Amino acid sequence: MPYSDFFNFEIIKSSNNTQARAGLFKTPHGTIETPIFMPVGTNSAVKMLTNEQILNTGAQIILANSYHMYLRAGCNLIKTAGGLHKWMNFSKPILTDSGGFQIFSLSKLRKITPDGVYFQDPKNGSKHFISPEISMQIQEDLGADIIMAFDECAPYPCGYEQARKALDTTKSWLERCFEAHKNYSQALFPIVQGAFFDDLRKESANFVSKFDAVGYAIGGVSVGEPTDIKNHITEITTPLLPFNKPRYLMGVGTPVDLINGIKFGVDMFDCVLPTRNARHGTFFTYKGNKIIKNKQFEYDFTPLDENCNCYTCKNHTKAYIRHLYKTQEATAATLLSIHNIHFLINLAKDLRKSIIDNSFEQYSNELLKGFLS
Numbered sequence: 047m048p049y050s051d052f053f054n055f056e057i058i059k060s061s062n063n064t065q066a067r068a069g070l071f072k073t074p075h076g077t078i079e080t081p082i083f084m085p086v087g088t089n090s091a092v093k094m095l096t097n098e099q100i101l102n103t104g105a106q107i108i109l110a111n112s113y114h115m116y117l118r119a120g121c122n123l124i125k126t127a128g129g130l131h132k133w134m135n136f137s138k139p140i141l142t143d144s145g146g147f148q149i150f151s152l153s154k155l156r157k158i159t160p161d162g163v164y165f166q167d168p169k170n171g172s173k174h175f176i177s178p179e180i181s182m183q184i185q186e187d188l189g190a191d192i193i194m195a196f197d198e199c200a201p202y203p204c205g206y207e208q209a210r211k212a213l214d215t216t217k218s219w220l221e222r223c224f225e226a227h228k229n230y231s232q233a234l235f236p237i238v239q240g241a242f243f244d245d246l247r248k249e250s251a252n253f254v255s256k257f258d259a260v261g262y263a264i265g266g267v268s269v270g271e272p273t274d275i276k277n278h279i280t281e282i283t284t285p286l287l288p289f290n291k292p293r294y295l296m297g298v299g300t301p302v303d304l305i306n307g308i309k310f311g312v313d314m315f316d317c318v319l320p321t322r323n324a325r326h327g328t329f330f331t332y333k334g335n336k337i338i339k340n341k342q343f344e345y346d347f348t349p350l351d352e353n354c355n356c357y358t359c360k361n362h363t364k365a366y367i368r369h370l371y372k373t374q375e376a377t378a379a380t381l382l383s384i385h386n387i388h389f390l391i392n393l394a395k396d397l398r399k400s401i402i403d404n405s406f407e408q409y410s411n412e413l414l415k416g417f418l419s
Contacts, residue, residue, distance in 0.1 A: 052231045053260045055292050061406045065311030068401040071292050073139040073191040074231055078106045080313040083390040089114050090134050093321045094380045097136055103388040109316050112184050113145025117167055121187040129189025142190040144181045146197045178222035192233045195223045200241040202271045209241035217253055233260035238283055242275055251286035261292035268297040277306050284311040301393055301417050305410050308397050324382035327371050330389040332416045343368045356388035
């Protein structure tokens with residue numbers, strides 16, 4: 047049974063002077079309008095929000111993390127519950143990442159071998175091993191619509207030889223992932239690696255493009271590098287990936303990142319930043335990020351952003367939310383999370399409309415002036 051029975055990607059309009067495009071991505075749990083921002087539900091829940099609140103932000107797809115699900119609650123429990131969709135009672139598409147990034151972040155608690163990775167759970171010290179084959183089994187048990195290849199993410203900064211070795215491992219593991227992956231109702235996305243070396247990125251993009259995948263991801267960015275380097279890697283990598291397939295830039299999620307990524311031809315984005323920022327009192331506006339605890343908002347009875355129509359902005363003021371935050375009421379983080387997620391989803395929606403209306407270049411440049419002001 048081929049992937050095409052479950053998935054289809056159609057580009058309905060491309061930008062005249064940039065690589066931006068508007069598309070429709072069909073999955074088993076619904077069709078996604080791209081470009082799209084995807085909220086992250088690390089432990090099978092987007093922090094501070096209920097499913098109803100997530101859906102009300104306009105979310106079309108969310109993420110869960112295989113590494114965290116594997117450790118807690120456990121794949122067998124979630125599989126027995128009927129997979130993530132029934133476990134979470136979430137009807138729209140779900141994407142799971144392989145857990146590779148989280149494992150490789152445990153620099154002192156893991157050992158990388160050609161077979162896979164040995165690591166310790168930092169919370170209780172228990173020992174584990176994940177290989178490409180085990181990663182595929184974990185994600186099959188979780189039952190997400192889109193699953194990611196098991197890869198090695200080189201850190202920033204790193205030397206050329208370290209990046210070369212990580213890429214060679216990623217290439218070897220990708221072949222094993224495709225050999226182990228048999229469920230065509232789950233789309234397996236290969237991941238481009240190569241750290242911050244142009245030749246390695248091009249090599250990796252050419253290699254993953256040889257696999258007839260539903261879509262392709264660009265990983266190993268947003269790991270501490272300067273914005274100009276991140277933009278450069280995205281700009282040179284994206285055009286090397288198949289034009290008629292969705293392209294996913296992993297772990298990227300500021301308003302400026304979305305605009306630049308879409309300009310370079312990216313279709314899908316995810317990041318924990320909107321909810322993490324919210325828990326620390328930062329919120330997005332069309333005039334840049336703001337911090338709710340600042341004294342200037344004590345008597346400010348206007349919405350977080352006058353151009354936003356999220357639940358928070360339609361119902362509450364900066365002064366009220368500031369009060370909640372200052373008194374450590376959890377509702378403050380919920381209201382700011384709703385706003386930040388809605389803001390990015392709506393930004394992608396507006397940029398999509400501008401692509402269709404042939405005004406993307408002008409509109410995106412105007413937005414950038416506001417965000418960078």
